Amino acid sequence: xxxxxxxxxxxxxxxxxxxxxxxxxxxxxxxxxxxxxxxxxxxxxxxxxxxxxxxxxxxxxxxxxxxxxxxxxxxxxxxxxxxxxxxxxxxxxxxxxxxxxxxxxxxxxxxxxxxxxxxxxxxxxxxxxxxxxxxxxxxxxxxxxxxxxxxxxxxxxxxxxxxxxxxxxxxxxxxxxxxxxxxxxxxxxxxxxxxxxxxxxxxxxxxxxxxxxxxxxxxxxxxxxxxxxxxxxxxxxxxxxxxxxxxxxxxxxxxxxxxxxxxxxxxxxxxxxxxxxxxxxxxxxxxxxxxxxxxxxxxxxxxxxxxxxxxx
Amino acid sequence: xxxxxxxxxxxxxxxxxxxxxxxxxxxxxxxxxxxxxxxxxxxxxxxxxxxxxxxxxxxxxxxxxxxxxxxxxxxxxxxxxxxxxxxxxxxxxxxxxxxxxxxxxxxxxxxxxxxxxxxxxxxxxxxxxxxxxxxxxxxxxxxxxxxxxxxxxxxxxxxxxxxxxxxxxxxxxxxxxxxxxxxxxxxxxxxxxxxxxxxxxxxxxxxxxxxxxxxxxxxxxxxxxxxxxxxxxxxxxxxxxxxxxxxxxxxxxxxxxxxxxxxxxxxxxxxxxxxxxxxxxxxxxxxxxxxxxxxxxxxxxxxxxx
Ligand SMILES: Nc1ncnc2c1ncn2[C@@H]1O[C@H](COP(=O)(O)OP(=O)(O)O)[C@@H](O)[C@H]1O
Ligand SMILES: [Mg+2]
Numbered sequence: 001x002x003x004x005x006x007x008x009x010x011x012x013x014x015x016x017x018x019x020x021x022x023x024x025x026x027x028x029x030x031x032x033x034x035x036x037x038x039x040x041x042x043x044x045x046x047x048x049x050x051x052x053x054x055x056x057x058x059x060x061x062x063x064x065x066x067x068x069x070x071x072x073x074x075x076x077x078x079x080x081x082x083x084x085x086x087x088x089x090x091x092x093x094x095x096x097x098x099x100x101x102x103x104x105x106x107x108x109x110x111x112x113x114x115x116x117x118x119x120x121x122x123x124x125x126x127x128x129x130x131x132x133x134x135x136x137x138x139x140x141x142x143x144x145x146x147x148x149x150x151x152x153x154x155x156x157x158x159x160x161x162x163x164x165x166x167x168x169x170x171x172x173x174x175x176x177x178x179x180x181x182x183x184x185x186x187x188x189x190x191x192x193x194x195x196x197x198x199x200x201x202x203x204x205x206x207x208x209x210x211x212x213x214x215x216x217x218x219x220x221x222x223x224x225x226x227x228x229x230x231x232x233x234x235x236x237x238x239x240x241x242x243x244x245x246x247x248x249x250x251x252x253x254x255x256x257x258x259x260x261x262x263x264x265x266x267x268x269x270x271x272x273x274x275x276x277x278x279x280x281x282x283x284x285x286x287x288x289x290x291x292x293x294x295x296x297x298x299x300x301x302x303x304x305x306x307x308x309x310x311x312x
Numbered sequence: 313x314x315x316x317x318x319x320x321x322x323x324x325x326x327x328x329x330x331x332x333x334x335x336x337x338x339x340x341x342x343x344x345x346x347x348x349x350x351x352x353x354x355x356x357x358x359x360x361x362x363x364x365x366x367x368x369x370x371x372x373x374x375x376x377x378x379x380x381x382x383x384x385x386x387x388x389x390x391x392x393x394x395x396x397x398x399x400x401x402x403x404x405x406x407x408x409x410x411x412x413x414x415x416x417x418x419x420x421x422x423x424x425x426x427x428x429x430x431x432x433x434x435x436x437x438x439x440x441x442x443x444x445x446x447x448x449x450x451x452x453x454x455x456x457x458x459x460x461x462x463x464x465x466x467x468x469x470x471x472x473x474x475x476x477x478x479x480x481x482x483x484x485x486x487x488x489x490x491x492x493x494x495x496x497x498x499x500x501x502x503x504x505x506x507x508x509x510x511x512x513x514x515x516x517x518x519x520x521x522x523x524x525x526x527x528x529x530x531x532x533x534x535x536x537x538x539x540x541x542x543x544x545x546x547x548x549x550x551x552x553x554x555x556x557x558x559x560x561x562x563x564x565x566x567x568x569x570x571x572x573x574x575x576x577x578x579x580x581x582x583x584x585x586x587x588x589x590x591x592x593x594x595x596x597x598x599x600x601x602x603x604x605x606x607x608x609x610x611x612x613x614x615x616x617x618x
Contacts, residue, residue, distance in 0.1 A: 007416065010416050013412075013413065131400055133401065133402060135364075135366060138365065138366055139366065139389060139396070140418055141385075141390040142417055311361075311366065311368060312367065
């Protein structure tokens with residue numbers, strides 16, 4: 001165990017002393033600050049009468065509902081319920097120009113963070129083969145499984161660090177730009193068919209957490225390809241291609257019943273919470289988690305077998 | 313009898329349908345420098361990769377102080393320090409951090425020990441520079457430091473003199489002899505440079521096309537056949553040729569006023585006497601043992617060494 005932690009320490013030393021990793025961190029911070037500045041100085045003046053907005057939006061939603069079915073209809077109903085709760089309890093929607101509004105919007109950074117983590121996962125094993133340094137790792141009294149696990153843990157740690165940086169960075173940026181005010185503004189969400197008020201921090205953490213599931217799966221795919229084919233470009237290219245093409249594949253396959261067994265139908269768990277909707281009909285949270293775990297186990301097994309069995 | 317440091321027992325390696333190593337069997341004793349000699353593509357690196365556990369063998373087994381590299385990998389490998397092929401490092405880290413990286417993977421390496429090996433290989437002035445600024449010779453030295461860090465009892469160096477200048481080669485040779493003689497390490501040095509291996513090894517194994525053709529001590533190897541090449545500087549040359557031809561039955565090779573013959577040591581005084589008695593002026597005699605290289609060519613049937 002002690003040896004394992006020292007290996008993780010080694011992997012972190014190698015990763016965070018790379019110029020490319022430092023550039024990723026700078027890009028992330030730069031993106032947050034840029035978006036914040038644009039929101040503050042370049043956005044249109046928001047309408048002050050939020051009640052009128054919510055009312056007209058609700059009317060539009062109801063109209064849409066009359067010709068919608070399935071998951072989409074359920075999602076619309078939840079949005080309508082939230083809007084009505086807003087009006088009844090006098091809770092305005094979060095402004096983009098508020099600390100929590102900005103922090104909430106910045107959860108979109110998870111797309112960039114996922115891509116960065118894929119890039120790290122795709123290079124962390126194959127890079128050692130490319131440079132020949134794999135020999136330094138595998139001629140030491142440590143099992144190959146331990147070496148591989150230390151790298152995997154480091155990938156997830158990097159993803160987690162980026163996410164934490166994004167959360168803290170966007171909250172601070174939001175505070176500096178829009179003032180550390182209205183900190184107890186509640187988020188409205190639907191839980192068990194009822195609208196509930198939620199602490200904003202809990203809400204934002206939940207968004208990051210659900211996106212992190214997707215990050216883990218995509219990083220694991222890149223990691224598996226990196227271990228099996230020892231080729232960084234292939235690992236990064238294939239994984240990002242799959243991530244981008246996944247939704248398209250879903251649309252093409254939507255009419256088949258077995259589409260729910262496709263990985264991409266189960267990646268976005270946020271549909272099961274709040275006012276979201278699952279991408280495919282007939283899914284449940286339990287089913288999606290089961291499918292994800294099966295895929296996950298297969299990816300891990302392929303990467304592990306390839307790394308521990310093959311000649312170097 | 314002492315336990316051998318390394319034992320190879322009928323080690324075979326087949327990749328696809330091609331057999332690269334055809335059943336190697338040999339032992340290496342503690343304190344011995346073993347030269348692993350063969351032309352490019354003979355299978356030296358493949359054998360070393362199997363000893364280090366990087367490649368699995370198709371058949372046979374390798375024991376390091378009695379521990380099988382197959383079934384007791386960690387216990388076997390801890391006795392071993394190696395540079396396999398080129399000394400490769402994390403170029404974006406300093407030499408020192410590369411050593412810290414290596415130290416974290418083994419047990420019992422202190423900061424003092426790191427400083428000690430850095431001094432041993434004479435890198436103290438550049439150790440905090442990034443490895444990407446190092447010359448090949450410095451990388452080779454850092455490789456040695458990395459391999460020696462955990463005080464292994466066996467050191468494996470795959471073509472350590474490759475690409476080094478003469479001073480670097482002499483330095484590596486010095487380290488190898490010192491480690492074997494003072495610290496009792498068993499050392500395997502592979503090379504296709506015969507003249508190099510002849511000067512640093514106690515015993516040489518010749519490998520060709522994945523087969524061990526011959527294992528001999530360096531002394532045996534060079535002295536196995538006492539015949540040597542003898543050069544005579546004489547005047548008049550033509551007369552000397554005739555005399556030598558009639559006494560030895562060989563046609564001497566001529567270069568200017570030098571004549572060259574292949575003779576046994578014992579025959580030299582007799583020949584000198586005959587030449588002097590025939591009135592030939594003898595300005596000098598030099599003898600030259602056959603180099604290992606010539607021997608090697610004989611053993612391997614004259615195959616070209618690249
Ligand atoms: N991974 C591999 N796949 C197929 N053949 C290989 C592989 N590695 C080495 N070889 C072959 O095995 C032989 C021995 O190679 P090697 O051990 O590198 O020789 P040396 O180190 O003595 O120059 C060569 O003919 C080489 O082409
Ligand atoms: Mg080689």
